[in-house]
Amino acid sequence: xxxxxxxxxNLFLKILNKRQDGFHNIExxxxxxxxxxxxxxxxxxxxxxxxxxxxxPVDENxxxxxxxxxxxxxxxxxxxxxxxxxxxxxxxxxxxxxxSNAAAFLQILxxxxxxKMSFDEKVDIMSKVxxxxxxxxxxxxxxxxxRGEIVDKTAVLPSxxxxxxxxxxxxxxxxxxxxxxxxLTPYNTVSNMHPVLNYTDVLDxxxxxxxxxxxxxxxxxxxxxxxxxxxxxxxxxLSGSGATxxxxxxxxxxxxxxxxxxxxxxxxxxxxxxxNINNVI
Numbered sequence: 001x002x003x004x005x006x007x008x009x010n011l012f013l014k015i016l017n018k019r020q021d022g023f024h025n026i027e028x029x030x031x032x033x034x035x036x037x038x039x040x041x042x043x044x045x046x047x048x049x050x051x052x053x054x055x056x057p058v059d060e061n062x063x064x065x066x067x068x069x070x071x072x073x074x075x076x077x078x079x080x081x082x083x084x085x086x087x088x089x090x091x092x093x094x095x096x097x098x099x100s101n102a103a104a105f106l107q108i109l110x111x112x113x114x115x116k117m118s119f120d121e122k123v124d125i126m127s128k129v130x131x132x133x134x135x136x137x138x139x140x141x142x143x144x145x146x147r148g149e150i151v152d153k154t155a156v157l158p159s160x161x162x163x164x165x166x167x168x169x170x171x172x173x174x175x176x177x178x179x180x181x182x183x184l185t186p187y188n189t190v191s192n193m194h195p196v197l198n199y200t201d202v203l204d205x206x207x208x209x210x211x212x213x214x215x216x217x218x219x220x221x222x223x224x225x226x227x228x229x230x231x232x233x234x235x236x237x238l239s240g241s242g243a244t245x246x247x248x249x250x251x252x253x254x255x256x257x258x259x260x261x262x263x264x265x266x267x268x269x270x271x272x273x274x275x276n277i278n279n280v281i
Contacts, residue, residue: 005104007095014185015209044082094240103136139280166270211238231258
């Protein structure tokens, strides 16, 4: 069975406070974008993960392995699976590639083993696997809270173009959250937001409480953001904890111009032009 695992961007990300478990409470508006990994899964006599990206671990440290272990224990699976993972989403990018892989994998397990999981059962498993994995079960724009595992309500967004640019740096999420310069926003935003947003609403809401930390540690990300704005992006910001910076465009002409610039500017950059998607079928 073959399934797509879509990337996401954080249109806003506010860091509220640190929790007793060491995580931070956040509020975010997340949207899928049309960039995806592919997973092919079939029953097998041994558990195996293969991946086209050799930097991705294929042992018990892979989030797919962790997901399978939880499902196997809970549902007493009699077979193992062979997983072929084809990565298009860069790792360590703030685009949710690993979390999306886990959610897509869970959906496949539910099908090939006929587990008939309820949605709440899927949410329970995903919340044990990672912080933002639950979002990818919805696969549509949504406001999220908690450490990212609570989907507050789904949202409807206008269509717009997205330019993704990731420099060749790896950013530790934990180091960003533990930085002394982290900006906290101790008030509730999501509860006051209407679930249907127009383009002006989207542009007015863009923010990332992590980006000042990342911009200081990795100034190249800040320069990418500023260049996007000079290349007529309607907004530009860091996605998640980075290292991807994304620009929002209403004009395909300006999108293409910026894409061409970054493709030539640095051959080591990951550069991808796409669009947001409101509902993944």
